[in-house]
Amino acid sequence: MPRARSQQVSLSDTPYYHCISRCVRRAFLCGEDSVTGKSFEHRRGWIEARILFLSQIFSIDICAYAVMSNHLHLVLHVDDKQAKNWSTHEVLRRWHYLHKGTLFTQQFARGEAMPEYAIELAESSAENYRERLSDISWFMRELNEPIARQANFEDECTGRFWEGRFKSQALLDEASVLACMAYVDLNPIRANIAPTPEQSEFTSIKKRVESAEKGKQPKTLYPFVGNERPDNVEGRPKGISFKLADYLQLVDLTGRIVRHDKRGAIDISLSPILQRLGIDSENWMEIATKFEAHTHGVVGQTQSIERYKNNRPRARPNKRCCRLFA
Structure with missing residues (x-):
């Protein structure tokens, strides 16, 4: 039975982790189909671009990566201290690159006048985002899900692009x-x-x-x-x-x-x-x-x-x- 992520990731022991994601059934969904001859090499470019984009958003550093035809490898360094030192505005600025957030977080980020209860809700949301921005599971989710949607749209199909869970090793x-x-x-x-x-x-x-x-x-x-x-x-x-x-x-x-x-x-x-x-x-x-x-x-x-x-x-x-x- 797979272990919970909380048991696999322990930043008190190490900030370094090796993560692996594989395409479903290990098919060559990013490479070249030997049967039809159709090339999907451009999808490797999608994945690389997404990895480097997320490295600028998350408090997670990329030590090494390799995007292969049917799987990808990442060596990550989690810098949770950096995330803890971000201001609420910095957290929201980064999160809003990924998601819209809430009406209150958008207003807070723009510096608009807000009632006290709305400020508290925006700050509470920001604390949740702060935790996510130094979380490997969220990093992999923000990497894999958009790629899967983009590939399925291109293929005009639905269903899994990646195997269920990514594999994680503590270094x-x-x-x-x-x-x-x-x-x-x-x-x-x-x-x-x-x-x-x-x-x-x-x-x-x-x-x-x-x-x-x-x-x-x-x-x-x-x-x-x-x-x-x-x-x-x-x-x-x-x-x-x-x-x-x-x-x-x-x-x-x-x-x-x-x-x-x-x-x-x-x-x-x-x-x-x-x-x-x-x-x-x-x-x-x-x-x-x-x-x-x-x-x-x-x-x-x-x-x-x-x-x-x-x-x-x-x-x-x-x-x-x-x-x-x-």
Whole structure:
């Protein structure tokens, strides 16, 4: 029996999550129909555009994504502290990009004079919206539902476009986050639909490479902020605590081995990022190329798993906890 989302998402344990949505019956509803020859590739563009749009609305950052022909992967970072610091006007401004809200929230957002009871109702609605704007389930709902409606309208049909619920995995530490990101970014390489990461359409790695060539990082993606970690937590920059160049090199080296089937030909452990994480090259290859096969609900190194279990004594043991790089 599936677990409730409240049991799968625990921001006190980790803000990082890997989410997967699949098309119904795993049909190629975004790719090319091999029977009729009709192409649905443009729908992958719809999904990518929606992901990047929502990243500007929600207090949820996009670490990595890959839109495939029959499924999509997302690595998300939930920044609930940011949402808590938004003013009521900011919450309503963001929510109204997605929905009309109520008559009272519209009046409040426009700064119109309102009776006290109407102000209270508008503020109460805003608090509900604030929670939704840092909620993964709402993010996935706002991503998937419009795409389903748009596809059904195009196909002149009704019914499901996506399978029932999206799959969610908690990523407990930096090692599991980076392994999952690399796995997601290399999806088109493994599927043999792209020759290199930078040619992988509808992926975060392509966007990062394009921006890196201009000496920038994409504003719509969670940034890499380098290795320095100030003692003052408040002084730490928001982002992934590794260099973008290290990550791009890591993905490229991993992709070469996946593409040419020369496992072990390049010693990936020479990559500085893996040395800092204490990850063996063989372990890295197993996880970065077969993440879903080796992992379940909660993913992390041994010490992270033990800490998670200690913090959640009533959680079901071991069955859904996957140790990486033990």
